[in-house]
Amino acid sequence: MARRTKIYEGKAKTLFEGPEPGTIVQYFKDDATAFNAEKKDVIEGKGVLNNMLSEYFMNGLTAIGVPNHFIKRLNMREQLVRACEIIPLEVIVRNTAAGSMSKRLGIEEGTALPRPIVEYCYKDDSLGDPLVSEEHIAAFGWASQQDMDDILSLALRVNDFMSGVMYGVGIKLVDFKIEIGRVYEGDFQRLIVADEISPDSCRLWDMETGQKLDKDVFRRDLGSLTDAYSEVAKRLGVMPKGATPMKPTLIN
Numbered sequence: 396m397a398r399r400t401k402i403y404e405g406k407a408k409t410l411f412e413g414p415e416p417g418t419i420v421q422y423f424k425d426d427a428t429a430f431n432a433e434k435k436d437v438i439e440g441k442g443v444l445n446n447m448l449s450e451y452f453m454n455g456l457t458a459i460g461v462p463n464h465f466i467k468r469l470n471m472r473e474q475l476v477r478a479c480e481i482i483p484l485e486v487i488v489r490n491t492a493a494g495s496m497s498k499r500l501g502i503e504e505g506t507a508l509p510r511p512i513v514e515y516c517y518k519d520d521s522l523g524d525p526l527v528s529e530e531h532i533a534a535f536g537w538a539s540q541q542d543m544d545d546i547l548s549l550a551l552r553v554n555d556f557m558s559g560v561m562y563g564v565g566i567k568l569v570d571f572k573i574e575i576g577r578v579y580e581g582d583f584q585r586l587i588v589a590d591e592i593s594p595d596s597c598r599l600w601d602m603e604t605g606q607k608l609d610k611d612v613f614r615r616d617l618g619s620l621t622d623a624y625s626e627v628a629k630r631l632g633v634m635p636k637g638a639t640p641m642k643p644t645l646i647n
């Protein structure tokens with residue numbers, strides 16, 4: 396079998412050259428990191444869950460016409476995606492105050508926001524992904540004004556889609572982060588949702604109990620991360636009986 400060429404290794408995923416030009420194989424690792432990798436662990440089964448969940452959300456986005464990088468899932472840990480130039484921004488949408496916004500502005504976690512708030516962070520681990528304004532983005536040429544209009548529209552469409560899907564299974568979408576990629580089609584370029592959408596990159600709270608079903612379980616030592624992600628997968632019908640190599644007791 397031909398050896399695959401590694402393109403990039405991130406904290407939670409590794410990217411390999413895909414079988415066709417313009418494609419990439421995205422491998423989901425079990426590594427979990429928080430606070431810019433100050434806290435690290437290996438959580439058995441996390442990669443499988445995020446692979447399946449990201450497939451589910453990206454397919455849903457495709458179905459409602461939100462362009463994204465997903466082509467197909469290859470196996471339990473890998474998916475084939477469209478190659479794109481990642482815009483160096485983390486695009487965060489918040490519906491409810493939590494995390495760094497609560498800390499920064501002194502707003503109690505769980506406070507409903509009057510409207511979805513979109514924030515941008517500059518993607519640079521050595522700087523700890525600092526919050527930036529549209530002024531920085533324009534001045535440093537990270538994205539054009541047209542790009543910013545498209546990014547805002549994509550972010551709000553993903554928010555509406557994800558909020559609705561989660562509401563349907565009794566989960567509140569508190570906030571999430573997406574990354575956006577640029578693809579070239581002939582003389583045109585357009586922006587698509589890239590990277591992943593999973594409980595690693597969202598805050599998900601059970602609507603009745605407020606139980607956290609996302610990476611805060613790891614960040615804040617609140618229990619088993621795979622139990623939390625499995626609960627999300629189970630409610631969405633993404634993880635059928637026996638389809639996981641994790642401890643069988645986690646899934647019923």
Ligand code: TMP
Nearest residue numbers: 493494495496570571572595596597598
């Ligand atoms: P924050 O409140 O820590 O800024 O996080 C906002 C959202 O972004 C939350 O859903 C978690 C997600 N997120 C990532 O996906 N990657 C990151 O590196 C950080 C800091 C947050």
